[in-house]
Amino acid sequence: MKLTLGFSPCPNDTFIFDALIHHKIDTEGLEFEVTYDDVETLNQKALKGQLDITKLSFHAFAYVANQYALLDAGSALGFGVGPLLISHKHTSEALEELLRSGTSELKVGIPGKYTTANFLLGIAFPQLKHKQEMVFSEIESALLEDQIDLGLIIHENRFTYQDKGLTKIVDLGDYWEKLTGCAIPLGGIVINRNLDREVQLKVNRLIRQSVEFAFAHPKSGIDFIREHAQAMDEAVMYKHIELYVNKYSINLGEEGRKAVDTLFTLAQERNIIPAIKENLYL
Numbered sequence: 001m002k003l004t005l006g007f008s009p010c011p012n013d014t015f016i017f018d019a020l021i022h023h024k025i026d027t028e029g030l031e032f033e034v035t036y037d038d039v040e041t042l043n044q045k046a047l048k049g050q051l052d053i054t055k056l057s058f059h060a061f062a063y064v065a066n067q068y069a070l071l072d073a074g075s076a077l078g079f080g081v082g083p084l085l086i087s088h089k090h091t092s093e094a095l096e097e098l099l100r101s102g103t104s105e106l107k108v109g110i111p112g113k114y115t116t117a118n119f120l121l122g123i124a125f126p127q128l129k130h131k132q133e134m135v136f137s138e139i140e141s142a143l144l145e146d147q148i149d150l151g152l153i154i155h156e157n158r159f160t161y162q163d164k165g166l167t168k169i170v171d172l173g174d175y176w177e178k179l180t181g182c183a184i185p186l187g188g189i190v191i192n193r194n195l196d197r198e199v200q201l202k203v204n205r206l207i208r209q210s211v212e213f214a215f216a217h218p219k220s221g222i223d224f225i226r227e228h229a230q231a232m233d234e235a236v237m238y239k240h241i242e243l244y245v246n247k248y249s250i251n252l253g254e255e256g257r258k259a260v261d262t263l264f265t266l267a268q269e270r271n272i273i274p275a276i277k278e279n280l281y282l
Contacts, residue, residue, distance in 0.1 A: 001029060001030055001031065001199070002030075002031040002032070002033055003030060003031070003032055003033070003052040003053055003195075003199075003203070004032075004033045004035070004050075004051045004052045004053070005017075005021070005032040005033065005034050005035070005051065005052065005053045005054070006034070006035045006036075006037060006042050006045060006051045006053070006054040006055060007034070007036065007042070007054070007055040007189075008036065008037065008038060008039055008042065008055060008155075009036045009038075009228035009229070009230075010155050010228075010229070010240065010244075011225050011228075011229050011232070011237045011238075011240045011241050012076060012240060012241050012243075012244035012245050013055060014221065014224055014225045014228050014229070015214050015221060015225055015241045015245055016074055016207070016210060016211050016214060016245060016249060017034075017207075017210060018210070018214060018220065018221030018224050018225070019209070019210040019213035019214055019217075019220070019221070020032065020206055020207060020209075020210035021034055022221075022224070024210075024213055024217075024220065025206065025209045025210055025213055027206055028202055028206065030199075030202065030203070030206065032053075035051070036228060038111075038112075038135055038136060038137075039055070039056070039057055039111065039112060039115060039136070039154075039187065040057075040111060040112025040113070040114065040115060040133070040135075040136075042054055042055055042056050043056050043057055043059075043060035043112060043114040043115070044114075046060055046061075046064050046068065046190065047060065047063060047064060047114075049064070049067050049192070051192075052191065052192050052195060053071075053189065053190070053191045053192070053203060054068075054189070054190060055074070055187055055188070055189055056068075056114075056187060056188065056190060057112070057114055057115045057116045057117075057119075057186070057187055058116050058119075058185045058186065058187065058188055058260060058263055058264075059114050059115055059116045059118065059119040059267070059272075059273070060114035060115070061188060061190060061280070062264060062267065062273035062274065062276060063114065063273070063274070064190070065276050065278045065280055066193075066277075066278055067192065067193060067194075068190035068191060068192055068193060069190060069191055069193050069200065069279075069280070069281060069282045070188050070189070070190050070252075070260070070280050070281050070282065071188070071189045071190065071191055071200075071203065071204045071207060071282055072204055072208070072251050072252045072253075072256075072281070072282060073189065073204050073205075073207040073208035073211060073249070073250060073251060074188070074189030074207045074208075074211065074249060075185070075187065075188040075189060075248050075249060075252055075256065076185075076186040076187045076188070076244045076245070076248075076249065077183040077184060077185045077186065077246075077248040077252075077256055077259055077260075078183050078184065078186075078243060078244065078246055078248065079173070079177060079183055079184070080173060080174070080177075080243070081173055081184060081186065081243045081244060082117075082120065082171055082172045082173015082174065082175070082176055082177075082184045082186075083111075083115075083116075083117035083120060083121075083152055083153060083154045083172045083173065084152070084153050084157075084158055084161070084168050084169075084170070084171055084172065084173075085108075085121065085125075085150055085151070085152055085168070085169040085170045085172060086140075086143065086150070086151050086152075086153055086161050086166045086167060086168050086169060087143065087149065087150050087151070087166065087167055087169055088143040088144055088146070088165070088166055088167070089146075089149065090106075090149065090150065090167075090169065091167060091169075092168075092169045092170060095150075095169050105130060106128060106130065106149040106150055107130050107131075107132055107147075107148045107149050107150070108121070108128050108130060108131050108132065108148060108149065108150045108151070108152060109131075109132050109134050109138075109139040109142050109143070109147075109148040109150070109151045109152065110131045110132065110133055110134070110152045111133075111134070111135070111136035111139065111152060111153070111154050112133055112136075113131075113133055115154070116184075116185065116186050116187070116263075117152050117154050117172065118131070118152065119263075119267060119272060119273075120172040120173075120175065120176055120184075121152055121172065122270070122272055123175075123179075123266065123270065123272075124170065124172055124175050128150070132147075132148055136153065136154050136155055136157065137155075137157070139151040139152065139153055139157065140153065140157060140160070140161055140164055140166060143166055144164060144165075144166070150169065151166070152172075154186075155240070158243075159236050159239060159240070160236075180259075180262050180266075182255075182258060182259035182262050182263075183248065183255065183256065183259045184259070185256075185259050185260045185263050186244070188260075189207060191203055191204070191282070200282055201282070204282055208250055208251065211245070211249050211250050212250060214245070215245075215250075218238075218241075222234075225237055225241075252281075257281065260280065261280075264276060264280070
């Protein structure tokens, strides 16, 4: 049986899925047709129901929970891994002053409307309404070229922005942790509810085994990871993996589910996402 599978070319995803798609584990008769896209493209594909299995932002999941169920394996949650709001011209003190004065004309580059990063930005700074969607990897350049005033960065850009002379305004992951005490839910792996229950459970089991294989053989997928990370330094690649792949990637568990539930509860209370009637989980 062949299933369509979408995930990002970022090191955390290629690390997780390497063993699965390259048959380093027994895939129990399943084959996977893989597409690699940035997180917002994956979100948009999920909204259209284009893939059987896909990585997506938890924010986007709120809009497709009727069609997709969240797997226990493969998610990206953690502490100290949240998106950063950065600037080229402004400091955190200057931004606070602008916001206190009622000024909200600042242009913010965001990695996508349905990203969890944008959800957190909306909670922390509801005054920032002028948002420009762009590919996450282009935000730093847009700041340096004064196309935007603030940038919301995710993934490996967390490790590179300072080298380009950019300044952190606020760590939205830290904001979330202080607000809730939970790990921040960034992205999850979902599966189409129309697939047979047996297939859904098998996919969840295989992704868990793929993560476990990656932890047991961390260098096994280095060529695959490097190929998709392009020019990224190997040390940065593994720093990225260390931040985003952890115990929650093997199994959400009670703590992981609590974090996801808290995210959705807060979002619904603030009318950021619609009410959800379905059970979120597999």
